[in-house]
Amino acid sequence: MDRKKTLIGAAIGAGLGILGFLLLIGYNLTPLLILIGIGIFFYLFLDQKGLVRQVNIGKKISNQDISFQDIGGQAMAKQELREALEFILEADRVKKMGIRPLRGILLTGPPGTGKTLLAKAAASFTRSIYLAVSGSEFIEIYAGVGAQRVRSLFRSARETARKQGKKSAIVFIDEIEVLGGKRGTHNSHLEYDQTLNQLLVEMDGISAEESVQILVIGATNRIDLIDSALLRPGRFDRQVKVDLPDRKGRLEILRLHARNKPLDQNTDLEQIAKETFGFSGAHLESLVNEAAVLALREKAKTIDQEHLREAIDKVIMGEKLDRHPSAEELRRVAVHEAGHAVVSELVRPNSVARVTITPRGSALGYVRRTPEQDQYLYTKSFLEKQIMICLGGAVAEEIIMGERSTGSISDFEEAIRLARQIVLSGLSYLGIVCQETLSQDSLNQALKNIIEVQERWVQQAINTYRQCTEMIAEVLIENESISGNELREFLQQKNIADQTGVA
Secondary structure: OOOHHHHHHEEEEEHHHHHHHHHHOOOOHHHHHHHHHHHHHHHHHHHHHHOOOOOOOOOOOOOOOOOOHOOOOOOHHHHHHHHHHHHHHHHHHHHHOOOOOOOEEEEEOOOOOOOHHHHHHHHHOOOHHHEEEEHHHOOOOOOOHHHHHHHHHHHHHHHHHHOOOEEEEEEEEEEEHHHOOOOOOOOOOHHHHHHHHHHHHHHHOOOHHHHHHEEEEEEOHHHEEOOOOHHHHOOOOEHHHHEOHHHHHHHHHHHHHHHOEEEOOOOHHHHHHOOOOOOOOOHHHHHHHHHHHHHOOOOOOOHHHHHHHHHHHHHHHEEHHHOOOOHHHHHHHHHHHHHHHHHHHHOOOOOEEEEEOEOOOOOOEEEOOOOOOOOOOOHHHHHHHHHHHHHHHHHHHHHHHHHHHHHHHHHHHHHHHHHHHHHHOOOOOOOOOOOOOOOOOHHHHHHHHHHHHHHHHHHHHHHHHHHHHHHHHHHHHHHOOOEEEHHHHHHHHHHHHHHHHHO
16 A cells, blocks of 8 residues: 555656646646546546445454354354354364365344344454455446455455454355345346356355465345355355244343343343244344333333333334324224233233233234244144234224224234135145135135134124223223233133122
């Protein structure tokens, strides 16, 4: 870089000297100055577009404070990644055995599960230089720019490692599906394909004979979009699944994020982990942070269980809205949510964690349920019960308020989705079906039959528990929310009254 600056300075000095001499002998410099001005303009324009200079992309990020111990809920992913990284730590032994070094590791999974953190921890684990880029940084409308940036990235990784006396470098490419998308899918130009081809060439050029060992770590949540040439062995040799954490993983993540926060002694993080099925690591970090914000607003010295429960609702549904529905509308929302809650408790005892009619996001009310355990496979009876829960609100409105409202649209959409899942899984009276050849009329009739059967059961349940549902709605109108335990007390009182014959 210093040599380049010296050459530029010398060129500028020589140019000024020549111009001075021409001016001294009386030469008309006007046309020459115009040409120089035009040349400088085009140079600056092209340089701004990245067409002149060699672009050094890739941010070196400090990773010394990130380790695998700082990442929770991904035990299997960490284990697979550590095993792959042994090729870098044991480079000499690998070379003696004639083993080709790993060239790439692909991290796949939903957003917010910790793929970037795992890449940083991998660099810390192997004491490597860490360069991070996004796939979108390589794509330009100008031909050749993306390929140039790929070359620059790998060159920068090698040069940075040599300067710092490191033997290895990790190049992390986030959103790699943008850079490595399937070739031939972009009709406008071949810039995408040229950029991908250059990445393939650079990865093929990684060998054990180099003084700096380079490992490419890619991250994506859309592996179906990536070109097969990039996924084949010899390029991305390992694919590590970074999935949503289970209950044990969620508890581990909550404890990690709560380390520097003043939790109340009565706080039960295990219960919070139980109530957050489907949350990613990013969701859980936001949950703990929002709980701290709520405690700060209330000027509380510690974060208690209620702050955490309120934070769950905020992460799922959003901030409370400043809406003031009419008394009639408020009662309808309360009856609707009470119907959902009662049906949920009847088909899945102890499943309701909280019922609220506080407006959040696009919802006027919300029932938060707690699964007994994380579930990944669903039976027909499970899906049918979920449909019953979806229909509970609309049926309660119809029985208690006399008619339904538009507030059930999202419930019906979910019920249809679940019924469709029953049909396409071969669990309906149609048996095993082919989605491509199944007629729309047959599908609609099957969906209608499934929903009608569940609706009849819900109508009978709401009629049986009508008085109880109305009492829960009144409590919601008065207090805006009710806990799962309070809800179950109402239902228990109803059951006791039925057994003793008390009206």
